[in-house]
Amino acid sequence: MEYLPNILFAIVLIVGIGFFANNVKKLIRNIKLGKDVDVSDNKPQRWKNMTKIALGQTKMVVRPIPGILHILVYVGFIIINLEVLEIVIDGLLGTHRVFAGLGGLYNFLIASFEILAFLVILSVIIFWIRRNVIRLQRFIKPEMKGWPKNDGNMILYIELVLMCLFLSMNAADFQLQQFNTEHYTQAGSFPISQFLIPLFDGLSIETLIIIERSTWWLHIVGILFFLNYLYYSKHLHILLAFPNTYFGKLGAKGKIKNLDSVTKEVMLMMDPSADPYAAPTEDAAAPEKFGASDVKDLNWVQLLNAYTCTECGRCTSECPANLTGKKLSPRKIMMDTRDRLEEVGKNIDANKGDFIDDGKQLLGDYITNEELWACTSCNACTEACPVSIDPLSIIMDMRQFLVMEQSAAPSDLNNMMGNIENNGAPWPFNQMDRLNWKDES
Amino acid sequence: MGSELKVPTMAELFAAGQQPEVLFWVGCAGSFDDRAKKITKAFVKILNKANVSFAVLGTEESCTGDPAKRAGNEFLFQMQAVTNIEVMNAYGVKKVVTACPHCFNTLKNEYPGLGGNYEVVHHTQFLKGLLDEGRITMEGGTFKGKRITFHDPCYLGRANNVFEAPRDLIKKLDAELVEMKSCKTRGLCCGAGGSQMFKEPEKGDKDINIERTEQALGTQPEIIAAACPFCNTMMTDGVKNKEKEGSILVRDIAELIATAEDL
Ligand code: SF4
Ligand code: SF4
Numbered sequence: 001m002e003y004l005p006n007i008l009f010a011i012v013l014i015v016g017i018g019f020f021a022n023n024v025k026k027l028i029r030n031i032k033l034g035k036d037v038d039v040s041d042n043k044p045q046r047w048k049n050m051t052k053i054a055l056g057q058t059k060m061v062v063r064p065i066p067g068i069l070h071i072l073v074y075v076g077f078i079i080i081n082l083e084v085l086e087i088v089i090d091g092l093l094g095t096h097r098v099f100a101g102l103g104g105l106y107n108f109l110i111a112s113f114e115i116l117a118f119l120v121i122l123s124v125i126i127f128w129i130r131r132n133v134i135r136l137q138r139f140i141k142p143e144m145k146g147w148p149k150n151d152g153n154m155i156l157y158i159e160l161v162l163m164c165l166f167l168s169m170n171a172a173d174f175q176l177q178q179f180n181t182e183h184y185t186q187a188g189s190f191p192i193s194q195f196l197i198p199l200f201d202g203l204s205i206e207t208l209i210i211i212e213r214s215t216w217w218l219h220i221v222g223i224l225f226f227l228n229y230l231y232y233s234k235h236l237h238i239l240l241a242f243p244n245t246y247f248g249k250l251g252a253k254g255k256i257k258n259l260d261s262v263t264k265e266v267m268l269m270m271d272p273s274a275d276p277y278a279a280p281t282e283d284a285a286a287p288e289k290f291g292a293s294d295v296k297d298l299n300w301v302q303l304l305n306a307y308t309c310t311e312c313g314r315c316t317s318e319c320p321a322n323l324t325g326k327k328l329s330p331r332k333i334m335m336d337t338r339d340r341l342e343e344v345g346k347n348i349d350a351n352k353g354d355f356i357d358d359g360k361q362l363l364g365d366y367i368t369n370e371e372l373w374a375c376t377s378c379n380a381c382t383e384a385c386p387v388s389i390d391p392l393s394i395i396m397d398m399r400q401f402l403v404m405e406q407s408a409a410p411s412d413l414n415n416m417m418g419n420i421e422n423n424g425a426p427w428p429f430n431q432m433d434r435l436n437w438k439d440e441s
Numbered sequence: 442m443g444s445e446l447k448v449p450t451m452a453e454l455f456a457a458g459q460q461p462e463v464l465f466w467v468g469c470a471g472s473f474d475d476r477a478k479k480i481t482k483a484f485v486k487i488l489n490k491a492n493v494s495f496a497v498l499g500t501e502e503s504c505t506g507d508p509a510k511r512a513g514n515e516f517l518f519q520m521q522a523v524t525n526i527e528v529m530n531a532y533g534v535k536k537v538v539t540a541c542p543h544c545f546n547t548l549k550n551e552y553p554g555l556g557g558n559y560e561v562v563h564h565t566q567f568l569k570g571l572l573d574e575g576r577i578t579m580e581g582g583t584f585k586g587k588r589i590t591f592h593d594p595c596y597l598g599r600a601n602n603v604f605e606a607p608r609d610l611i612k613k614l615d616a617e618l619v620e621m622k623s624c625k626t627r628g629l630c631c632g633a634g635g636s637q638m639f640k641e642p643e644k645g646d647k648d649i650n651i652e653r654t655e656q657a658l659g660t661q662p663e664i665i666a667a668a669c670p671f672c673n674t675m676m677t678d679g680v681k682n683k684e685k686e687g688s689i690l691v692r693d694i695a696e697l698i699a700t701a702e703d704l
Contacts, residue, residue: 254600255550259515263555266519291513320630320653325646374643377511377635378595383626399513412640413512420517424503425469426639434467435499437478438448 009091009220016224023231027307030345034300039247049388050246059386063314066130069123073159076116077238080166083113087220097173100187110188114170117163118192124163128156138313141322143332148311151233158229162222169215171196172208181205184212240308241387247301248388253379256396261288291400294361295341298394305389306337315381315391321374328374330381330391336366337394363398372398373410446485450499451532461496463567464534464559466548468541469504470670476677477670483699484540484564490704491576495538501528507543510551512636519555522547526557540564540695542597542669543634549601563597565607565668565694572613583701584614590621590662592653592676593628594669607668610694614701619660629653631675638671654679658689665691 039046052058057074061067089098100106131139131152139152171193176184200208230236237244292298315330316322322329340362348355363369375395382390402408409417416426424431454461465488470477488495506521529537537559539545549561562570571577589611597603604625611618623629632642632649642648654676657665665680667673670693677691692700 252546252550252601254546254596256510258519258551258554262515262519266516266523269520270523290515318627320632320649321643321645323629324649324652326643328643370643373640374645375635376595376630376632376637376649378630379599380595380627380630383599396511396513399511400515401513403513404516409512409514410640413636416636416639417509417512417514417517420504420506420509420521424521425473426504426508427469427473429473431503432500434472434502435448435450435497437467437472437481438446440478 003094006092006094012221012224013088013091016221016227020224020227020230023228026345026349027231027236029348030341031300031303031307033296033341033344034298034303035296037299037301039301042250045250046246049248049250050242053248053386053388054241054245057386059388062384062386066127069126072116072119072123073127076120076163079116080113082109083166084220084223087216091220096183097185097187100185106187107189110170111191114167114190114192117166121160121163124156124160128153131156138317141313141316141329141331143329143335144311144313148234148335151235152311154229155233155235158222158226162219162226165215165219165222167193168196169212169219172200172212172215175200176205176208176212179205179208181209234309234311237308237310237387240304244304244308245388247304249382249390249393253382256377256393259290259400261290289401290404291402292394292397293363293401293405295337295344297401298337298397302390302394302397303337303341305391305394306334306341308387309334309338309389310387311335312386314384314386315389318380318384320376320378320380326371326374327368328371330395333367333371333391333394334389337362340366363401367398369402369408372402375399446482447489448485449496450501451496451534452499452501454496455532460533462494463536463538464529464532465495465497466505466537466539466541466544467497467502468539468544468670471540472502474670474674476674480540480670480673480693480695483693483704484695486699486704487568487571487577487695487702490702491571493571493576498528505544505547507547508636508639510547511634512639518551522552522555522557526552526555529557529559534559536560536562538562538564538567540668540670540693542594542600543671546596546600563601563603563606563668565597565610566603568695568698569606569609572610577698577702579610579613579698579701582615583703584616584664584697587614587616587663588619588661589614589616589664589666589697590619590657590660591624591666591668592621592631592657592672593624594667594672595628595630595634597668598628599626607666607694610698611666614697616664619662621656621660623656629656631669631672633671633675638674650675650679651682654683658683658685662689664697665689666694666697667691668694 057067057071060070086097086099090096130136170188170190173184174188174190174193175197177186200211230239289297295303309331311331313331319328319330344355347358372395375392377392377396379392382392419426419428423429449461451464467481471481503525504521505525506518509521510518537548539548542563545561545563548557548559568577572579591607591611593599593604608618629652630649631653657676665676667676673691673693680686680689680691
């Protein structure tokens with residue numbers, strides 16, 4: 001019976017991590033539904049981007065207040081993982097504060113965890129106020145109703161509860177240490193939680209042990225719960241921000257990739273030696289679909305983008321179309337892509353690995369033509385995104401589908417394209433008049 | 442306005458066995474749009490004054506395909522690109538300058554993938570170069586102390602990181618450069634990019650160029666400087682909409698320099 005807690009702990013840990021691994025598997029499978037894209041170039045630049053943008057949070061501080069608060073929560077989160085490591089070892093081996101042997105360093109670490117925990121609590125409270133009391137514009141846009149709104153708050157509550165549990169655990173532990181309780185090693189320094197001790201006045205050692213043990217357990221169970229919550233939440237970015245910034249777009253923002261499939265056909269059309277009436281060869285592959293109407297037409301980096309989106313709305317608040325009241329919101333483009341991808345994933349799960357047509361697609365059922373045509377391709381969204389997401393690339397791919405597969409461009413644009421085709425200019429002027437300006441006064 | 446513009450074409454120079462230093466890519470707006478033609482001419486005047494050896498393609502130039510590409514018509518874009526590249530490669534073009542950020546971006550970033558490799562510069566970069574080499578000087582003080590605000594064209598600034606060349610030129614005019622609320626990497630679009638120039642905007646509370654003009658007016662400028670023919674039109678319309686055309690000028694940087702130089 002003596003080992004019961006250890007066994008129980010091992011089970012909780014295995015189940016928690018097992019669920020998480022399963023979600024990660026699903027995540028990777030879904031992302032791989034996207035088309036392949038070669039992102040193996042320029043590795044040094046990619047590492048640099050990841051280090052600067054994800055690790056160094058450089059894009060976050062463009063907006064200093066949320067930027068600095070976010071860095072606090074982020075650093076707090078990373079450092080507290082050391083504490084989690086200790087908890088896991090203690091849990092498995094039945095030890096207590098196994099790293100206590102580090103002496104002064106240990107005291108310093110515990111003290112800094114506590115201070116960070118306190119700062120995290122403060123930041124979380126300010127974040128909550130920004131979302132729910134001040135109601136910043138970008139958090140109350142139409143796409144932020146229901147789950148996205150609750151998710152945002154839920155994360156704040158979880159973080160708050162975890163930090164409070166951590167501090168109460170330390171406070172109870174500190175008290176037990178002062179009573180020289182057996183098993184409770186004298187270690188650590190408690191600059192924050194010592195202020196909680198008055199709450200425990202007059203409690204018996206047994207009660208204190210119960211408090212310490214239950215907060216300890218709740219803390220680790222909470223962390224495992226949080227780990228599994230990630231997959232369903234915008235909070236997935238704490239993991240995906242790293243690969244996402246690594247695979248993010250390199251080079252000039254204005255450059256839109258030339259479609260290779262189109263190049264092939266164009267070259268054939270321009271080649272004077274090609275026989276225009278030649279029958280397609282037997283083994284010719286089915287003609288490729290141009291552009292994107294559903295998630296599987298997007299590439300896997302775009303799908304990774306969708307899972308990485310933190311729904312922060314920095315893109316939308318800089319988008320000129322959105323600023324002037326048009327329906328387009330680059331954040332919504334990313335959220336729609338993720339929602340549809342999840343739907344496709346569930347469909348595959350329900351049909352034992354095969355996708356059965358559900359009569360829906362990203363275009364139309366999630367994203368409307370009106371949104372797509374409102375984009376000025378200005379790249380304000382990609383500049384604003386703190387995790388290198390490229391909503392514009394999805395918009396462009398879907399426009400390609402609208403124009404090349406459906407001929408569904410607004411009529412003004414059809415006129416423009418007709419003019420380019422016939423006159424070499426977007427307006428109906430004769431190419432032969434191109435130099436007339438020279439002689440006009 | 443008096444002296445004739447010297448505008449040699451590639452074909453003429455080629456026939457004479459000559460190769461210009463740089464091809465001036467005029468662009469559709471610069472060739473056909475009445476407002477943009479003034480920018481083209483201002484730029485040519487400066488080139489003439491500085492004795493730059495340049496040529497244009499003239500009737501052999503065609504749309505770069507930018508508006509088609511941003512509208513989603515990759516076919517049309519590539520057809521245009523391949524045709525233009527054939528012409529430019531036949532003339533052995535090495536360096537291209539253009540006053541249109543959309544042409545600039547497309548030629549610079551999208552043509553290489555289709556076999557068109559040139560050194561492409563925007564006219565503000567080119568003018569900055571001429572200034573640094575002492576081939577043009579800007580004196581006269583026409584703009585001394587004038588409040589000028591610069592609107593960053595998305596396809597020049599954010600898309601290609603050209604922020605300083607236009608600003609350096611404005612400062613050289615002895616003018617007072619005032620920045621808008623959104624500038625440089627966070628500049629606000631004029632509303633014309635992504636093919637929007639050629640269609641009605643989607644429904645909304647207001648048009649994008651009005652929003653941007655309001656930001657510009659917020660700096661109390663005497664002149665709004667642009668570096669793109671489309672931005673120029675958008676801002677001009679915005680200023681008209683606010684009934685400020687009497688007091689606020691919208692000018693391309695090339696026009697400002699040509700005026701300062703009294704060309
Ligand atoms: S590129 Fe399109 S979606 Fe992105 S900010 Fe500009 S207008 Fe909005
Ligand atoms: S795309 Fe980027 S900027 Fe936009 S909401 Fe998502 S994370 Fe934020």
